[in-house]
Amino acid sequence: MQFFGGSATTEASLLPAAPPGTGAGGPGNNAHMLYIFNRAGVCLLYREWNRPLRTLNQQQDHKLMFGLLFSLRSFTAKIDPTVVEKGNLGVPLLPGQGCSFYSFKTNTYQLNFMETPSGIKLILITHPKTGDQREPLKYIYNLYVEYVVKNPLYVPGTPIQLILPVYHITSYSSSNF
Amino acid sequence: MAPLVPKSGDAVFASVERVNAELFTLTYGAIVRQLLTDLEEVEEVNKQLDQMGYNIGVRLIDEFLAKSNVSRCVDFRETADVIAKVGFKMFLGVAATVTNWDAEGTTCSLVLEDNPLVDFVELPDTCQGLRYCNILSGVVRGALEMVSMKTEITWIRDMLNGDDAYELRVKLLKQVPEEYPYKDDE
Amino acid sequence: MIGVGKAKQYGNVLDKPLSRGRQEVSLSAFAFLFSELVQYNQTQVDNIAELERRLEDAGYAVGARVLELLCHRDKGNRRETRLLGILSFIHSTVWKVLFGKVADSLEKGTEHEDEYMISEKELLVNRFISVPKDMGAFNCGAFVAGIVRGVLDGAGFPAVVSAHFVPIEGQQRPRTTILIKFAEEVIKLLLQILKEFFVFVARKPRKSQYCP
DSSP: OOOSSTEEEEEEETOOOOOOOSTTTTOOOEEEEEEOOOTSSEEEEEEEESOOOSSOOOOHHHHHHHHHHHHHHHHHHHHTOOOOOOOOOTSOOOOOOOOOOOOOEOEEEEEEEOOOOOEEEEEEEEESSSSSOHHHHHHHHHHHHHITTTTTTTOOOOOOHHHHHHHHHHHHHHHHH | OOOOOOOOOOHHHHHHHHHHHHHHHHHHHHHHHHHHHHHOHHHHHHHHHHHHHHHHHHHHHHHHHHHHHOOOOOOHHHHHHHIIIHHHHHHHOOOOEEEOOOOOOOEEEEEEEGGGGGOOOOGGGGGTTOOOOOOHHHHHHHHHTTTTTEEEEEEEOOOOTOOEEEEEEEEEEEEEEOOOOOOOOO | OTTTSOOOOHHHHHHHHOOOSSSEHHHHHHHHHHHHHHHHHHTTTEEEEEEEHHHHHHHHHHHHHHHHHHHHHOOOOOEEEHHHHHHHHIIIIIIIHHHSSSEEEEOOOOOSTEEEEEEEEEEGTTOOOOOOGGGGGGTTTTTHHHHHHHHHTTTHHHHHHEEEEETTOOOSOOOOEEEEHHHHHHHHHHHHHHHHHHHHHHHOGGGGGOOO
């Protein structure tokens, strides 16, 4: 039996909502939001530092984000001019199949993306002038491995509610972009 | 950013934190002993060890990907090779070899000559039928499933049963593409 | 049972030289294995105390074998017969073999005779742990407490051993202290309780039991 795991939600609220140096466009922080999804589309972790406009409820928001990346990956692979072999648009890809995109930019924000062959998707939304974020995303993936995956008390595939990993991941993301 | 080159098994093993293999071996022994006491039936123990291995594989794959710089596992041949040379080495400190490919390239053998799970182990007669290392096949199955490869794994050789090496037969059943995980939009 | 570390009557294991302890596996391989040990045992229990007890049992089996291995390997070493000797053997030799370092400290309890504490700022088994609130004081160190108990028991010093988190000032993470109460102390405690019980019973007017 599992005699714990349910009430851990209270923990997340113990965390500093916005670590030092964050908040509405404060200096040294260009991170807006961070999402970590697993292959099943479960949002394992979501944090936000600067997101004044919210039009969707959280669940819809996560679904939309996941769906966007899912389709975008399929599109980017389809229009890749460098390869001969192409899947049909809409035909699901194997993880790691085809080319992979790592960011797109609008005039107001930049979306940074990393996907592992195991289907973990990391999304970091930052200020459009923050540059290449692949290394930092890899670092966050490493934090996820060290503090979440190796924790015996973490049940794979469930939202991350343990203090330590959330603390490390969010404080890194908020202070390094 | 230059594309990352996957590291060799030796390089990864040298770069990760390590512990004395005896702590690992003895802890595994304690687990098997606990299972034999709890479950009594050798067959049940085999099943539980396989399940535990699977659970480990599901987690371990991310550590493997993060530390080895392997960024794609699409081709089964390549994947089997990288598991044997990098995966086994990175975690257990010993590399496996890949042999006996079938004509279709969907079945191969992973052969281990040294296996830290079994130092000091001898199966007494009362444990006949126990697959002491069953956790290993579970790990490989779990890890491959996370990179979308459904496999079936069987033991061919087992040194604890007097064979000259450990041999796992890995058969690729199918590769599962990523699917949109949500039901129809409401 | 699996004869891990036991004297073997079989040929092929004997033929193999006893490992000199230089082989290594990755820390994460151990972390994943340990994680499964914890998760499996969670399915077997109803409460935290029971979970800790089962981890301690698993550790005990490891401890007993570590003692055998080390005694076998260092043939020059006689078995420790002094209490302080065996404690420092655990604190230094056993710790070094299992965890790659000597334990941070070994202290004598201030409140009780025959009570000792081995402390570690970051115990290997607690490295990747952050305990959810609803698991209260659960400490994976119970496994290490079991190892210590196994070694002590094998050396002829039965003891009650437990693991506790102790907060350190100015640090985010508490350290783990392995508390060792030797059996003598435990027996004294039990005797004391028994004595009090008898005094209590003796004081009770016995007759009242039979009076209507």
